[in-house]
Amino acid sequence: MTTSVQHDAAAGIPVVSARGLTKRFGGQQAVNGIAFDIYPGRCFGFVGPNGAGKTTTLRMTMGLTPTSSGTLSVFGLPVTGNASAIRARVGIVPQADNLDPDFTVEENLYMYASYFGLSRGQVKSRIEGLLAFVSLTDRRALKTDTLSGGMQRRLTIARALINDPELVVLDEPTTGLDPQARHVIWGRLSELKARGKTLLLTTHYMEEAERLCDELVIMDQGRILAQGSPRELIDRHVEREVIEVRGGEGDAFLQLAEASGCRVERMGSSMYCYSQGFAPLIETLKGRHDLKYVHRPTGLEDVFLRLTGRELRD
Amino acid sequence: MGRWPLPRIRPGALAVWRRNILVWRKLLVPAILMNFGEPLIYLLGLGFGLGRFVGEMSGMSYIAFLSSGIIASSAMTTASFEGMYSVFTRMVPQKTYEAILATPLEIDDILAGEMLWCATKSLFSGMAILAVATVLGVVGSWQALWVIPVVFLIGLCFAGPALIMSSLAYNYDFFNYYFVLIVTPMYILSGVFYPIESLPAGVQGAVQFLPLTHAVILTRGLVAGAELPQPWLHLGVLLLCAVVSYSIALVLVRKRLQV
Numbered sequence: 001m002t003t004s005v006q007h008d009a010a011a012g013i014p015v016v017s018a019r020g021l022t023k024r025f026g027g028q029q030a031v032n033g034i035a036f037d038i039y040p041g042r043c044f045g046f047v048g049p050n051g052a053g054k055t056t057t058l059r060m061t062m063g064l065t066p067t068s069s070g071t072l073s074v075f076g077l078p079v080t081g082n083a084s085a086i087r088a089r090v091g092i093v094p095q096a097d098n099l100d101p102d103f104t105v106e107e108n109l110y111m112y113a114s115y116f117g118l119s120r121g122q123v124k125s126r127i128e129g130l131l132a133f134v135s136l137t138d139r140r141a142l143k144t145d146t147l148s149g150g151m152q153r154r155l156t157i158a159r160a161l162i163n164d165p166e167l168v169v170l171d172e173p174t175t176g177l178d179p180q181a182r183h184v185i186w187g188r189l190s191e192l193k194a195r196g197k198t199l200l201l202t203t204h205y206m207e208e209a210e211r212l213c214d215e216l217v218i219m220d221q222g223r224i225l226a227q228g229s230p231r232e233l234i235d236r237h238v239e240r241e242v243i244e245v246r247g248g249e250g251d252a253f254l255q256l257a258e259a260s261g262c263r264v265e266r267m268g269s270s271m272y273c274y275s276q277g278f279a280p281l282i283e284t285l286k287g288r289h290d291l292k293y294v295h296r297p298t299g300l301e302d303v304f305l306r307l308t309g310r311e312l313r314d
Numbered sequence: 315m316g317r318w319p320l321p322r323i324r325p326g327a328l329a330v331w332r333r334n335i336l337v338w339r340k341l342l343v344p345a346i347l348m349n350f351g352e353p354l355i356y357l358l359g360l361g362f363g364l365g366r367f368v369g370e371m372s373g374m375s376y377i378a379f380l381s382s383g384i385i386a387s388s389a390m391t392t393a394s395f396e397g398m399y400s401v402f403t404r405m406v407p408q409k410t411y412e413a414i415l416a417t418p419l420e421i422d423d424i425l426a427g428e429m430l431w432c433a434t435k436s437l438f439s440g441m442a443i444l445a446v447a448t449v450l451g452v453v454g455s456w457q458a459l460w461v462i463p464v465v466f467l468i469g470l471c472f473a474g475p476a477l478i479m480s481s482l483a484y485n486y487d488f489f490n491y492y493f494v495l496i497v498t499p500m501y502i503l504s505g506v507f508y509p510i511e512s513l514p515a516g517v518q519g520a521v522q523f524l525p526l527t528h529a530v531i532l533t534r535g536l537v538a539g540a541e542l543p544q545p546w547l548h549l550g551v552l553l554l555c556a557v558v559s560y561s562i563a564l565v566l567v568r569k570r571l572q573v
Contacts, residue, residue, distance in 0.1 A: 025573070064415060065572050084418040092416035098409035102337040111336070114329045115417035160416075 013076055015040050015167050016061055020070035022200040023056050023222075030056045032222035033070065040166075043189075043199040045209045045216035047300075049308055052219040054202040055095065058171055061200070062087060075166070088116060091160030095171040097152045099144040104133070105155055109162055116163045118229045119300045123162060129159040134188065150181025157188060170193060170201040174208060186211055206301040220308045230300050237303045239274040240261065243281065246270050253291055256284055267305070274298065323426055326419040331429025334400075335434065349442035354389065357381050357446060360507075370510050374538050378452035382538040383506035385443045385461060386529035389436035389468040389552040394497055396432045397476025398489045405480060411571060421567050429473045429560055436469025437462065447537065454539040461536040464549070468529045471552040474559025481566035505534075525555045 014037040023031040031053040038044040046054040046205070059065045060072060063083020072079045074086045100108050109130065113123040131137040134154035144152060153173065155232040160168060173189070189212055193199055203209050209216050210230045217227045226233055245253045246269065253271060257264050262275035275281075278295065285293055315571040338345060361377030404410035411424055444461060447453050479492045503513070504526035510518055521527045528548035535542030 062416070077548070082422060087416065088418040094409075094412060094416065096409065098413040100333075100410060100413065101408060107336075110419065111333055112413075114332065115419050116487070117325070117329070117418070163417075283424055 001118055012040065014038055016044075016072075016074050016200065018057075018061075018070065018072045021057070021060065021067060021072055022069045023053070023060060023065070024068045027221050029131075031060070034217075034219070034222075034224045035303055036217055036224065036227070038198060038200060040198050041193070041196050042214040043193050043201065043212050045213035046200075046202040046219055047204065047206070047209050047216050048202075048219035049090070049204065051221075052308075053222040055171055058169055058200070058202060059221075062092060062169065063269060064091065069282060088163065089166050090164035091163065091168040093156050093160045093168070093170040095152075095175065097149075097156050098157060099152060099159070101143070101145050104141050104143055105147070106137055108144060108155065109159060112159045113162045118163065126162070126164070130161055133161075133191075134158040135184075147183075150177050150184065153177060153181065153185060154188070157185070161192075165197070167198045167200060170199065172202055172204070174203070174205065182208075206299060206304055210300045218304060218307055225307045228305070233303045234298055234300060237306055238298045238300060240276050241274070241278055242269060242296060242298050242302060243273045243275075243278060243285070244296070246294075252288075253293070256281060256288075265306075271303075274302070321376060324420075324423055326423035327426035328431060329419065330414065330424050331430045331434070334427070334431040338435075345438075346442075349439050350446065353381075353384060353443040353446050356384055357443075357450060361450070369387075372540060374540065375452065377450060378447075378538040379534070381443060381447040381452055382534040382536075382540070383449070383530050385440050385447075385465060385537060386468055386526060386533040387501050387504070387506045388439045388443060389465045389501065390472045390526055390529065391497065392436045392439045393432040393469040393472040394476045394492070396435050397428065397473045398479050398483070398492065399486060400430075400448045400487075401428055401477060402480040402483050402486065405567070405571075406483075415571065418573075421571060422564060425477060425560065425564055425567060428477060429470055429556070432473030432476065433466045433469030436472075437466045439554065440465030440468075444537065447489075458537045459538070461533055464532050464536060467549065467552045467556070468533075470527050470556035471529070472555075474556050474563055477563035477568060478559055481563055481570055500524050503527075525551060528552060 016036075016038040019035045019144055020033050021031055021035070022029065022033050034057065036044075046057060048054050053200075056065065057276070060067050061074060061079065063086060067080070075089060077086060079086060100111060103111055106127065109127045110120060110123065113127075117275045128137075134157060136151060136155060136158070139147065139151065144155065147155065157173070170189070174185050177185065186208070189199060193212075199212070201212065213230060215227070215229055216233070217224045218233070219225065225235060228236065241256075253273075254264065257273040260275070260278070260281040262273045262278070265272045265274070273281075282295060285291060357377060357380060365376035365380070370376070371379040411421075414424055415421070419564050441462065444453070444458065475496070476492075479489060483489065503517070503521050504510070504524050505521070506526075510521050510527065513521065528551040531542065532545065532548045534540045535545070
């Protein structure tokens with residue numbers, strides 16, 4: 001890939017670098033020989049269905065589970081043997097909140113600092129800043145189990161920043177949050193990027209990946225299927241536009257679509273018709289009041305579904 | 315990393331220990347009530363009630379015999395409860411360890427911190443009983459203060475097996491096996507309530523393999539002034555039990571959490 005070779009030279013040493021990275025659980029290959037580089041100051045995403053190997057890759061990167069084979073380094077240090085030193089410079093936001101229920105909001109931050117060997121005095125002003133950053137200053141004295149899901153997530157993000165990390169790792173940061181809470185988190189993550197932090201995140205929300213990530217990999221069944229910026233991936237893997245038809249009018253639409261020469265895919269009761277341009281077909285559809293349709297530009301979701309298939313994952 | 319390296323003792327263990335003591339401090343009143351109330355009831359109820367019929371036992375008043383034994387058994391139960399119910403809560407439903415492992419701390423540090431904390435709770439309970447026994451006038455001399463580090467060691471000795479049980483547990487009911495099959499038999503057979511010399515000969519040999527037997531010999535010698543010919547043997551047994559069980563727990567917890 002010429003694009004990534006170019007930014008290799010521009011961006012210097014990768015923060016995370018993996019080659020042939022593999023993880024086996026018993027007879028299963030959870031991660032199957034993947035390679036990637038994450039450059040400083042960028043937001044790098046792992047996107048894929050459940051069970052694709054995203055979380056396992058993160059856990060190997062943080063030295064939380066041993067690799068089966070391949071090489072893996074963070075900050076230029078091999079993860080094996082340096083996990084503790086690496087984690088001292090990383091902030092981790094886990095998939096499920098694991099705040100300490102025995103402590104208040106503020107105490108959670110002081111307690112977490114102590115695990116990094118940071119004293120009260122060292123983090124006092126930083127904690128003020130972090131509480132303000134996640135808008136929890138006026139809730140500092142509350143027990144964590146009285147917070148809403150969105151507030152718990154924000155506190156977890158503040159907690160991950162307690163050691164002023166160079167790299168922030170987020171495993172599905174907005175899963176289970178309502179749209180307002182999700183937008184707040186996105187705003188904070190963009191701010192972190194603007195401050196020069198390197199972000200590494202997993203998600204299965206394409207909108208999230210498209211908004212936040214400079215570069216992403218699409219994973220499925222332990223392998224990387226595609227890699228690039230959201231725009232590159234869309235240009236490379238799908239047509240420019242899509243018409244989506246829902247409901248029982250599929251057959252009538254199928255005839256029109258095929259006549260127009262576009263690529264058709266079905267999922268459930270919906271039908272998707274991809275093409276570089278739809279002018280004649282749209283004209284026809286405007287005259288057909290029996291067919292309800294949505295016409296939109298393609299996005300990462302279309303790339304994702306094309307590469308990973310449309311069947312349900314369990 | 316990996317599952318087999320030797321345990322390392324690092325300062326991070328103290329951060330874990332400190333977390334637990336800060337939580338304990340929030341619930342100080344019920345904790346102190348438990349520490350003082352239980353032995354007081356045991357010693358007054360059994361010591362005076364039963365002691366009237368028993369008279370002397372092994373050349374000392376029954377209340378002296380009982381209180382010096384209960385210091386050891388209470389260290390055992392305290393460490394066992396903390397090492398099972400509380401450790402399991404932090405390891406599994408509460409995911410506290412998952413949070414801690416996202417920092418520079420390792421599983422070695424967490425388990426070492428938990429061992430220290432279990433032993434600290436044993437120490438609190440032992441000191442409370444020692445205070446009650448002193449008030450009841452059964453403590454012979456200042457030598458009894460040596461029981462304080464010994465009670466800490468007893469706590470370590472029983473914390474390790476409790477951590478092993480936590481690493482294997484999938485729910486709280488699992489701990490019933492350990493209490494019924496291990497803790498209760500030791501409590502009854504290791505010389506807390508009566509001298510082991512009164513057991514059948516074969517059983518007397520078998521109870522030598524129970525760590526609580528060695529713990530009771532030490533506490534009875536130090537608190538009630540009973541003969542203590544081989545202190546290093548008994549201390550050695552307790553220390554060995556602590557080190558071996560900690561190492562096994564470490565391998566099992568790594569296996570459970572490093573996936």
